[in-house]
Amino acid sequence: MTLRDKTAEDSPRSWVRAALYDARIRGWVFQAVVLVVLLLLTLWILHNTAANLRAANIPFGFDFLHMRAGFDISQKPIDYTLDSSHAQAFKIGLLNTIILSVLGIVFATIIGFIVGISRLSNNWLLAKAATVYVETLRNIPLLLQLLFWYKAVLSVLPGPRQGYMLPLATNLSNRGLTMPRPIFGQGFDFVMWALLVAAAIAWGLARWARTRQAATGQPFPVFWASAGLVVGLPLLVFLALGAPLTFEIPVLKGFNFVGGMVIHPELIAMVLGLSLYTATFIAETVRAGILAVSVGQSEAAFSLGLQPGQTMRLIVVPQAMRVIIPPLTSQYLNLTKNSSLALAIGYPDLVAVFAGSTLNITGHAIEVIAITMAVYLALSLITAAVMNWFNARVALVER
Amino acid sequence: MGSNTLSKLLFGAAFLGAGAVAASAGTLDDVKAKGFVQCGVNGAGLAGFGAPDDAGNWKGLDVDACRAVAAAVFGDPTKVKFTGLSAKERFTALQSKEIDMLARNSTNTMSRDTQLGITFTGVNYFDGQGFMVKKSLGVSSAKDLDGASVCVQSGTTTELNLADYFKSNGMTFNAVVFEKQEEADAAYDAGRCDAYTTDASGLYSIRLKMTNPDDSIVLPEIISKEPLGPAVRQGDDQWESIVRWTHYAMLIAEEFGVTQANVDEMKTSENPEVQRLLGVGEGVDFGSPIGLTKDWAYNIIKGVGNYGESFERNVGEGSSLKIARGLNALWSKGGLQYAPPIR
């Protein structure tokens, strides 16, 4: 090291220079700059919005959430009256969106897996039928399909007075599926606890069986044992407590059924439309995932004497899952966002109730839209987080 | 469509958030610079109020309100462009300056008039809310609707009046709420609801759109006050005056028998009120103080006619709706339409 270099190193200017040439530090600096600029921009937008709203005489704030909503909502999973607040209406809308999305995801997944596997079936008719289904439904705009299903549901079903009487005091008409509402008596929570305990034991049992099978090769009928446990234990507790459960039976009074609970035609049409549409994409994802598993895997399984069903379940699908889950996640996200088309057919989801009625009655467009966007963002992030967790678990299977 | 509405609202919100919008004065200057009035009207097409006819020309009482303003500003009732708006979009469109004025069967209510940054300039149609039901239900009064499912459009006063009415009469109901009128109409038509509710004026035209109009009847009860009228943004007094006095000019013209056909002859009238209306005579100029020419009202009447003519043509005897003047008759004929004098 020469003398010149040494002095250069000591001087503060060259210290800065060295830092600038350090990729890591430079990265930090740039990120900080971007962050500050972004913050300033956000502040500027917020400030401007507030100023413009004030200039236009439009009040800004979130107090409106506590004001009386005063409108009715057809599907109320939790308590809601005309005197409830907009905040309560928001909760109802949110719950309705979640109910719709969860139902949609469950059905879309089931249908999607069945159709996806069917497309690869050796049965010509089944494979072709699956192909036709996929190619038709995924190429028609979802909104049209929803309107179609709604119209179909309404035209197929008769009026409430002529509705179809089904077993268990259930009735199907164009007012929906009306059924008895369970009223949980005293001590029913013990039944729930029993269910929880049974589920925990079943989980432990499954683990034990897996370890034992890995060690000794001896299989254990986990499914039947767990099923018996999960059904049996709560049932026992239930009976021991003297069956603390009654039902409110719906009765036809005047125009409609009074009492009981209803699944409205809007929900039926939405779940039908959303799940049948999304299932086409899931089917393709599943098909791609299965095709991604090399044929050698199946051949190896067959040569070990596994049945085709077992091969699919134990060898192919677990490996295909790694390919399937990431695109499956986007389908779930799409479905959740697409559920906001509900307002077209009168299903009271978050957009219809909150970004519809509440927005209009209160006029707080910016606040309402901001909250609504935040909710969809949060729902999507939660879904993505759960799926990523699941993905990580499945990925561990890799050897 | 739903997402489309959301994006429109978003756009409106973004607009309010973007660059500093100058205080809302100067609408007249903007309009003159553009060369036309941008007017928000009924998007679904409400016959008699705002709807395109077979040739695609906008027609209706509300449309005339827009044309009259164009006539007052430009002396030409065709210098106007229309934006079709749903119940949900209308006020945001006005707030975000997408339109210069709103004339879309909108009810003046206290919260709208005071909390949305908009001002209603008058009432061009006194309306009230009613119910339509299927005849087969055997219902003859709204009081018999306990337990009914009711189809209704969201974002309207209708939605709230419905709730109030059932609550105050101790009745239960189930509201099936749609974003668009067409969807509510179709659901009612398909039997999803026992009753349909909206402004009485709309009920008649909606009933005619049903597959079998004769299967439905309109119940006699009117459950609310719905003073429908044009609205403008708050804070631009000049523009507000122009829109308000355009309506008054049409009323005064009717009161004094000035019509589209005789307005030129009327220029020679000896009646001082008529002279002031038409801007005839030495130093008679009520137009320039509001940024218009002295023949502003003459142009309105020449362009669209007086209020009575517009009413008859669009919703009265000259139309398929055949609505009687009722509350909308002039004050001198037992109605509520009353204009302050020009002087």
Ligand SMILES: N[C@@H](CCC(=O)N[C@@H](CS)C(=O)NCC(=O)O)C(=O)O
């Ligand atoms: N006057 C009421 C209701 C106005 C209204 O939206 N009426 C309906 C039914 S007559 C309508 O015009 N719908 C047409 C649309 O939304 O495009 C209000 O101002 O809230």
